[in-house]
Amino acid sequence: MAVARTRSVALTGVTGRTVEVEADVGNGLAGIHLIGLPDTALSEARERVRSAMVNSHYPWPDARITVSLFPASLPKRGSQFDLAIAIAILGAAGVVPAERIAEPFFLGELGLDGRLRPVRGILPSVLGAARHDDVTVVIPSANAAEAALVPDVRVVPVADLRQLVEWLRRGDDPPEPLTPDPESPVSTVTRPAVDLADVVGQPVARRALEICAAGGHNLWMLGPPGTGKTLLAERLPTLLPDLELDHALEVTAIQSVAGTLPPDSPLVSRPPFVSPHHTASAAAIIGGGGAVVRPGAVSLAHRGVLFMDEAPEFPRHVLDSLRQPLESGRVTVSRSAGSVTFPARFMLVLAANPCPCAQPQDNIDNCRCTPVVRRRYLGRLSGPLIDRIDMKVTVARSSRRELMADRQFVESSRVVAERVLEARRRAAARLSGTPWRTNAEIPSTALHTDYRPSDEAMKPVTACLDSGALSARGLDRVVRVAWTVADLAGKDKPGHDETGTALALWLGVST
Amino acid sequence: MAAKNDLGRHGEQLAVDYLEAEGMKIIERNWRCRHGEIDVIAEDGSTLVVVEVKTRSGRSHGTALEAVRPAKLSRLRLLAATWLASQPRTYPTVRVDVIALERFAGDYSLRHVRGVV
Numbered sequence: 363m364a365v366a367r368t369r370s371v372a373l374t375g376v377t378g379r380t381v382e383v384e385a386d387v388g389n390g391l392a393g394i395h396l397i398g399l400p401d402t403a404l405s406e407a408r409e410r411v412r413s414a415m416v417n418s419h420y421p422w423p424d425a426r427i428t429v430s431l432f433p434a435s436l437p438k439r440g441s442q443f444d445l446a447i448a449i450a451i452l453g454a455a456g457v458v459p460a461e462r463i464a465e466p467f468f469l470g471e472l473g474l475d476g477r478l479r480p481v482r483g484i485l486p487s488v489l490g491a492a493r494h495d496d497v498t499v500v501i502p503s504a505n506a507a508e509a510a511l512v513p514d515v516r517v518v519p520v521a522d523l524r525q526l527v528e529w530l531r532r533g534d535d536p537p538e539p540l541t542p543d544p545e546s547p548v549s550t551v552t553r554p555a556v557d558l559a560d561v562v563g564q565p566v567a568r569r570a571l572e573i574c575a576a577g578g579h580n581l582w583m584l585g586p587p588g589t590g591k592t593l594l595a596e597r598l599p600t601l602l603p604d605l606e607l608d609h610a611l612e613v614t615a616i617q618s619v620a621g622t623l624p625p626d627s628p629l630v631s632r633p634p635f636v637s638p639h640h641t642a643s644a645a646a647i648i649g650g651g652g653a654v655v656r657p658g659a660v661s662l663a664h665r666g667v668l669f670m671d672e673a674p675e676f677p678r679h680v681l682d683s684l685r686q687p688l689e690s691g692r693v694t695v696s697r698s699a700g701s702v703t704f705p706a707r708f709m710l711v712l713a714a715n716p717c718p719c720a721q722p723q724d725n726i727d728n729c730r731c732t733p734v735v736r737r738r739y740l741g742r743l744s745g746p747l748i749d750r751i752d753m754k755v756t757v758a759r760s761s762r763r764e765l766m767a768d769r770q771f772v773e774s775s776r777v778v779a780e781r782v783l784e785a786r787r788r789a790a791a792r793l794s795g796t797p798w799r800t801n802a803e804i805p806s807t808a809l810h811t812d813y814r815p816s817d818e819a820m821k822p823v824t825a826c827l828d829s830g831a832l833s834a835r836g837l838d839r840v841v842r843v844a845w846t847v848a849d850l851a852g853k854d855k856p857g858h859d860e861t862g863t864a865l866a867l868w869l870g871v872s873t
Numbered sequence: 874m875a876a877k878n879d880l881g882r883h884g885e886q887l888a889v890d891y892l893e894a895e896g897m898k899i900i901e902r903n904w905r906c907r908h909g910e911i912d913v914i915a916e917d918g919s920t921l922v923v924v925e926v927k928t929r930s931g932r933s934h935g936t937a938l939e940a941v942r943p944a945k946l947s948r949l950r951l952l953a954a955t956w957l958a959s960q961p962r963t964y965p966t967v968r969v970d971v972i973a974l975e976r977f978a979g980d981y982s983l984r985h986v987r988g989v990v
Contacts, residue, residue, distance in 0.1 A: 391946075391971060391989050392939035424936040 364388070366453025366460040369467045370446035371487040372431075372438045375655065375702035376615045378483075378490015380467075382432040383443065385450035390426030396447075398431030401439040401653055410441070410472045411448045418476035418523045423455045437699055439654055441471035442481040445500065448472060448523060449530075458530040466498040466518070467491040470505075476523040480504035485628070486615040488512045500526060508618065508628040511611060558597045558775040561590045563760035563768045568594070570755045570867060572778050575601035576785035577846030578800035579839075580688070580710040580750065582673075582743075582870075585757030587720050591713040594757075595669045598711060599635045600775035602666075603783045606799075609665045612705060616657050616664055634666035636708075640675035644683050649695045655702040658695075660687045663708035673712040674742045681747055684710065688750045691803070707803070712751065714740065752802070752839045754870030785849035801845045806838045815844060815856045822862050831869065840864045884928025884974040885912055887981055891972070895985075897922065904956060911952050921964040923953045928974040928981075937973035938984060946989060 365386045371378040394408045416422050429447050431438055446468040453460045469487055471479040484505040489512055491499050498516040501509045506519035520526040558568060567583060571594055574581045583591045605613060613630045617623045623630070638647060638659045645651070649658035660668060670676060687693040691707035717736040721728035731739075748754075760768070790799050792813075798804050804813060814820075823840050826832040832840065843864035844856035851860065889899055892915050901914040913924040925945065929937040949969050957967070973984045 389986065391941055391986055392936055424938055 364454045364456060364460075366450050366463065368446050368450045368453065368463045369465075369491075370443050370469060371467060371490045372436055372443075373440075373483045373486055373490075373619065374436070374700070375704050376483075376486045376612075376619050376657070377703075378487045379436060380490065380494070381436070381438060381443070381446075383446040383450045383468075384430045384432070385447070385454040386428040386430075387423045387425050387451070387454040388428070392424050392426065394427040394429065396429050396431075398434045399437045400431065401437070403440050404438055404443055407441065407444050407447050407472075410444055410474060411451065413474040414444070414472040414476040414523055415448060415452070417474060418527070420452060420457055420523075420527065421455065423451070427451060427454075440481070441479075442469050442483075442487070444472040445470040445478065445523075445526075449526070452527060458527055459533070462530050462533060466500055468500045470500070470502040470520075472523065478502035478504075478520055478522055478526075482621045483615075483619045484508045485511060485611065485618045485623075488515060488517070489611070489615065491515065508614075508623065511614065511629055556593075556597050556600060556775075558600060558778055559772045561593050561597065562772055563765040564590050564594065564757055565768055565771060567591075567755050567757050568772075568778075570753050571598055572601060572782060573843060573846050573850065573867070574598065574709060574711070574753060575778075576782045576850050577752075577789070577843060578709055578802035579752035579843055579846065580712075580802075582712040582714070582748070582751045582754045583757050584714050584716060584740075584754065586759060587715060589757045589759055591757055592671055595637075595667070595671070595711045595713060596635070597775060598667050598669075598709070599633055601779050601782050602633045603779065603786060604631050605633055605665055613665050616661050616704065620657050620662060622662070634663055635669065636663035636666065637669040637671060640670070640672050642676070642680065644677075644680045647680055648683050648687075648693055649702070649704055650697065652697065653699055655695050655697055655699065657704045658693070660684065660693055660706040660708060661704040664705045666708060667711055668708040669711045669713070671713050673714045674739050676742075678742050678744065681742065682744055685746055685750065688747075709802075710751070712743070714743065716740070749833055749835055750839075752843050753867040755867070756870060781850060784852075785846065788849045788852075789845070801842045801849070804842060804845075806835075809838055809841055813841075813845065815841060815861060819844070819855075819857050819861045821858070822865050826865060826869075832865075836868060840868045843867060880928050880930055880976075881926075884981070885926045887974060887983065888924065888926040888972040889913060891983055891985070892924065901956075906952065906955055908955060909948055909952055911949070911956060914956065917968070919965055921953075921957070921967045922970055923949055923956075923967065924970045924972055925949055926972045926974070928976075930976045932975065937975050938971065938986065941971050941973075941989075 367382060367384045370381045370383055372381045396405055396408055412422055449463050449468050452458045453463045471481050473479050480502045484501060485508050488499050488509045491497050492512050492515045498518060500518045500520060503519035503521045509517045570581060575598060585591055610629055610631045617630055636659045647659045649656060649661055687706035692703055693706040694701055694703045717729060717731040718739050719729055719731050789801050793799060823837060827837055844861040847860040847863050848856040897915040897917045899915050904911045904914060911923055912926040915922045925941060927937045927940055953967055968988050971986045971989050974981045
């Protein structure tokens with residue numbers, strides 16, 4: 363009998379995949395059967411779709427209805443298929459012309475009265491649909507602003523089922539067409555009210571922070587409490603430039619899946635700053651969950667900063683789980699429901715006290731920790747993790763005289779951010795034609811072929827490699843930082859001074 | 874109560890008339906056992922047909938056809954087996970049909986769905 367076909371999008375992680383929704387209204391006992399690996403929320407679509415159709419005054423076919431979602435092997439979750447299921451049934455029942463619904467994508471949850479409710483993950487879903495040419499995506503009007511961020515897609519926001527069906531029947535232009543305007547995306551995060559000039563007395567750490575921001579490097583700050591480690595880390599986002607549009611879309615897609623996107627201003631254009639508490643579990647950091655795999659802190663910090671305050675207080679396995687994303691820029695979470703890969707290219711900033719008692723180190727009487735206790739405390743930061751940190755800085759307590767003297771040297775975030783932006787432009791110009799934009803992203807092979815500093819400049823580094831103080835990975839990281847220091851200095855290539863600085867920052871902390 | 878029963882009985886009579894017009898041989902009506910009742914048992918050629926008749930006076934409480942739920946169908950299966958066990962003869966195939974009757978403006982619409990189990 364009558365079969366109608368339409369399309370929707372299923373989300374795996376932050377990747378949208380096309381799902382075909384077919385409805386067959388045919389002979390047999392009246393009832394609706396939903397096949398194609400639905401989860402509980404999707405199985406309940408039967409009830410929602412039925413009520414929504416009846417309450418929108420459309421006839422519910424008194425026949426056997428089979429709804430099938432392709433590809434059948436892909437697990438499908440959530441309520442965003444409601445609209446596609448309803449439209450497919452209406453098409454099979456002959457209420458809307460079947461040829462009008464075959465091409466567009468339909469996304470949205472139906473209320474019992476036929477109203478369309480907003481759903482999570484609209485941006486990655488529409489991005490998934492946008493892989494096809496010349497697509498129309500029908501979405502709940504509450505999600506309109508988020509969907510409009512995707513270029514080259516015709517977005518049709520609708521308020522309820524009736525409005526949509528009337529449009530499909532008439533076949534004219536969509537109700538209140540919305541043209542995407544990628545030129546003026548609305549910024550979500552206003553710049554925080556903190557400034558680098560607040561941190562007085564830590565010139566070395568401020569400089570390290572600037573290099574970190576310019577090259578996208580990782581940073582470890584070691585020092586007693588009250589010296590401004592947390593203050594410094596919190597000011598790192600103020601030094602970072604706005605996200606470019608494609609990166610902003612990546613970040614927004616992750617936040618959309620996590621459900622943390624503010625509804626009024628959909629595009630996240632500032633780099634995120636994520637600071638998990640040290641009791642966070644590995645699943646909270648890496649991502650996880652039972653039926654639906656959600657992004658963890660490393661993915662929420664994608665293209666931004668992951669700050670781990672009191673790093674040695676984190677469980678060791680949580681810290682070591684950071685090794686994979688630090689290396690590859692993405693994280694793969696495997697659960698019974700399947701494996702999901704999330705992007706996770708973040709700048710890691712660690713802050714640590716030198717010992718559990720955290721008393722001043724300079725006066726030996728104050729600290730009661732034995733050498734064994736101190737070793738064990740910092741030993742929780744495993745060697746392989748430390749090996750992936752580009753820069754290590756010791757933050758010491760400053761005297762009153764130092765504080766007063768440093769006052770005239772502090773610069774506001776705005777001034778430093780301009781230097782960072784300039785350095786990033788230099789790096790981007792050099793890396794144009796490659797998929798990388800910051801020095802931290804350059805892979806090892808390219809680093810040794812296209813971006814190798816002169817032998818003269820490499821002298822201090824190779825000496826350290828020979829003596830065993832530096833691993834092969836450490837060498838790569840030193841060279842990357844050297845490039846960033848050269849970018850900040852406005853040089854074309856890192857020289858002896860730049861590699862020396864990078865090496866000093868690499869060796870930084872002696873434990 | 875009586876009106877409801879009358880409606881059901883009237884519907885069953887209409888269904889039996891229809892089945893006979895379709896060329897089926899009615900074997901038994903309203904056969905009961907401790908598990909429940911089979912409305913009509915008929916023969917369609919060599920096939921045994923167990924028929925559930927559902928009559929509704931209107932659509933205000935849903936259609937007659939959708940009122941037959943999976944639980945009812947599995948019970949019909951069980952009843953068919955129970956009935957067959959009490960019979961001397963066997964059938965090569967057994968079928969469960971549903972006949973749905975709905976009253977519209979004094980007349981009845983009839984829908985016959987064959988082989989629902």
